[in-house]
Amino acid sequence: MSTYDASFRVWRGDAEGGELRDFTVEVNDGEVVLDIVHRLQATQASDLAVRWNCKAGKCGSCSAEINGRPRLLCMTRMSTFDPSETITITPLRAFPVVRDLVTDVSFNYRKAREVPAFVPPEGVPAGAYRMQQIDVERSQEFRKCIECFLCQDTCHVVRDHEENKVAFAGPRFLMRVAELDMHPLDAAAEAGLDRKRTAQDEHGLGHCNITKCCTEVCPEGIKITDNALIPLKERAVDRKYDPLVWLGSRIRRR
Ligand code: SF4
Ligand code: F3S
Ligand code: FES
Secondary structure, eight states: OOEEEEEEEEEEEETTEEEEEEEEEEEETTOBHHHHHHHHHHHTOTTOOOOOSOSSSOSOOOEEEETTEEEEGGGOBGGGSOTTSEEEEEOOTTSOEEETTEEOOHHHHHHHHHSOOOOOOTTOOTTOOOOOHHHHHHHHHHHTOOOOOHHHHHOHHHHTOGGGGTTOOOHHHHHHHHHHHHOTTOOTTTTTOOHHHHHHHTSOGGGOOOOOHHHHHOTTOOOIIIIIIHHHHHHHHHHHHOHHHHHHHHHHHO
16 A cells, blocks of 8 residues: 655635645545545644535535635545645635635525425326436436535636625526426426526526536536536527517516
């Protein structure tokens, strides 16, 4: 088993401010960055705050930025980096810092609450829902989301623009709107809820200019842009230029 000492720069601080501190930590074969953070806690910085839970890439808790890229600490192998490289670990930039590597991600829970839930079809008892396999597979991809919020952190619409957070739900929640809008059993329209209109007017779909950075950082490999956001944009545009929808809105305006 090979062992070496690696150089790390870790952000220490709180909501008032902080700085990068230098550490040298032992690295062993097969380790991930979270192992190093734990060794750092055990040997040199017992009060270093980090959020984690499963250490298996499934709980979405250990999100942070490694050399400026949003990543899961538990799924980033140390073998990704050259042993001579200094590895910088910082908290998620788009969310307020609580302490050290822990950020306040409650923005995402507020956005989650703004998306109306699945509306069950009337007259179909639970257990009797039937869907085509192709529709099951389409939404299954979106259901793999572990809510790590790396996509929310990386999207340039909010990353450096705090002011956009009010109007923009972010890729994770626009994907949720897309999933529900594609759901063949969702009866939102019958209940008077137009998910395509709310995607534009309430969740800020128009802010997304399909840069695909969200897709690039998703640890579940969900094709957020190609399979959720672009189809949702197409459906919203279809609705806007549908002559019947246009006529209906003109009549309603009178
Ligand atoms: Fe994380 Fe991917 Fe879900 Fe975004 S879509 S929260 S990157 S798992
Ligand atoms: Fe942002 Fe993803 Fe769109 S990064 S701009 S939500 S494609
Ligand atoms: Fe659960 Fe990293 S600790 S995803």
